[in-house]
Amino acid sequence: MTDTPKEGKLARFLDFTQLVDMASEAVGGKVLFATDDFFAPAENLIKSDSPSFREHEYTEFGKWMDGWETRRKRVPGYDWCVIRLGIQGVIRGFDVDISYFAGNHAPRMSIQAANLEEEKLPEIPPRGVRTGCAASPEELEAIAALKSNNWSHLVAMTELKTGSPSCSHNYFLINSQQKWTHVRLNIFPDGGVARLRVYGTGQRDWTAIDSQEPVDLVAIAFGGVCVGFSNAHRGHPNNVIGVGRAKSMADGWETARRLDRPPVLENDENGILLIPGCEWAVFRLAHPGVITQIEVDTKYFKGNYPDSCRVDGCVLTSQEEEDMIKQKWNFPTQKWKPLLPVTKLSPNQSHVFSSLTLELQDVITHARLSIMPDGGVSRLRLRGFPSSICLLRPSEKPALRFSVKGGFRTNL
Incomplete structure (x- = not known):
């Protein structure tokens, strides 16, 4: 009906x-x-x-x-x-x-x-x-x-x-x-x-996916959505999980320049700039799952790309998400699990990374992309496998259940 x-x-x-x-x-x-x-x-x-x-x-x-x-x-x-x-x-x-x-x-x-x-x-x-x-x-x-x-x-x-x-x-x-x-x-x-x-x-029919192939679990077309961000000077963070490749800088997410940048910039032994602070965006996955591959694309961002980025994940219920939104995502650091450590980025380029060791490949419901110190990203892809966990309100219908691909574990 x-x-x-x-x-x-x-x-x-x-x-x-x-x-x-x-x-x-x-x-x-x-x-x-x-x-x-x-x-x-x-x-x-x-x-x-x-x-x-x-x-x-x-x-x-x-x-x-x-x-x-x-x-x-x-x-x-x-x-x-x-x-x-x-x-x-x-x-x-x-x-x-x-x-x-x-x-x-x-x-x-x-x-x-x-x-x-x-x-x-x-x-x-x-x-x-x-x-x-x-x-x-x-x-x-x-x-x-x-x-x-x-x-x-x-x-x-x-x-x-x-x-x-x-x-x-x-x-x-x-x-x-x-x-x-x-x-x-x-x-x-x-x-x-x-x-x-x-x-x-x-909304996607998750029963129709190929369980042997990773799928972009944060894609906006499947139900992924940005649920919080620090700054959106030009372009909403939802753009980075959009359909297809970005068509221009206007089709990405760009922050303002941070005003707390030091007068003279320095970097560490790995070439990462030593700058306090970062900008961030939090995304609810279209379906809880295990992330096995991460793509961060800086296409079109040539003089305004981030120096580096990191990606973290966590598990939140619907009520916890609502609470975090009210608190502007100010919650304990230990909630986040590293999916991608601080990693140097290049301008106008797609960066593809495998996520961390199997021991850290747990089921997540939310992901946070942090860019240091500021700048623009055109696309974020979090490819992986849908999981069987379901974190809905009691009044909501339970989702269909899926198995995590063999070789990955969940601690839930």
Whole structure:
């Protein structure tokens, strides 16, 4: 039976915006259909960057807008579009951003969602260049096979509120535990929306993995997520566990320069800089497991890569994680077990390491990447094998159990 959440309510609790945007083009999100793209195409909804405004720019169809804007409707109905999520999983919240659309924004909207099997989807015609266009009869016929008007409502019809011209976010908290693969944005009756952010966590069928091959247990697409960090001057740490290779520095995590750097830098006999302090990010694994290989990629970070890094792991229950978040991850050092000791890094390079000896390869649920003294990292991969331990709240359903690959042990 479908897990039907309560109607989406305008939210002030915005912690979910620290999660990944599952619809973003950066993680493979794709617009499959829109009823109308006259002034600006629906593909703008899933751009990874923030919306912008060009005051004096016009196209042959009207004012240039950085969002999805339909024509002023002169026939019955309303406008809507369908987006395939790049990361499929649990949706925690939406941001319907109408920045720069004052005077021509959509007055109301609703959001529906579905969990569809890819191999059973009908063939949808490619969209191509859409500005100035409305959906063709062929496109309408193809999308009708999805029966999207019957999808579950995550947000009921709600009035959109404008804020300042450059910052008009409408946040909605979602309580569903269901996995979703597609969303449908309805606007009533027409108008513009700058961005649609679909925040959540990835979800993977762990029964389908090859138990003989290591898997990236921290991957954001499988459910890994950053749950704390010291500094994010440019780029959220969630970027480093993102999909595929980084596309630029903007697709990584970069901290500000630490102000406690000594006036004159020195290093030790191993070439490691002697600098107090570090920056860090803590990640909850997509599934508890044993880490056997670590990759730290500094691609694109040439003059701002970290001098060195280390990786540690620990085991935390859900309640302990909540407590640590409240304490800003200030807990005893002995909680952490070393996965990778302090290791020198190089610019613009992927570094692959085997984790430590078998005696130290224990099951972990959380990992901490520390970079010394500061700088940027494009990707972190923690490859290994899912374990059988389950650390859920009593009210949660237990996860399926798995065995650790032979040769590794757990002390739990």
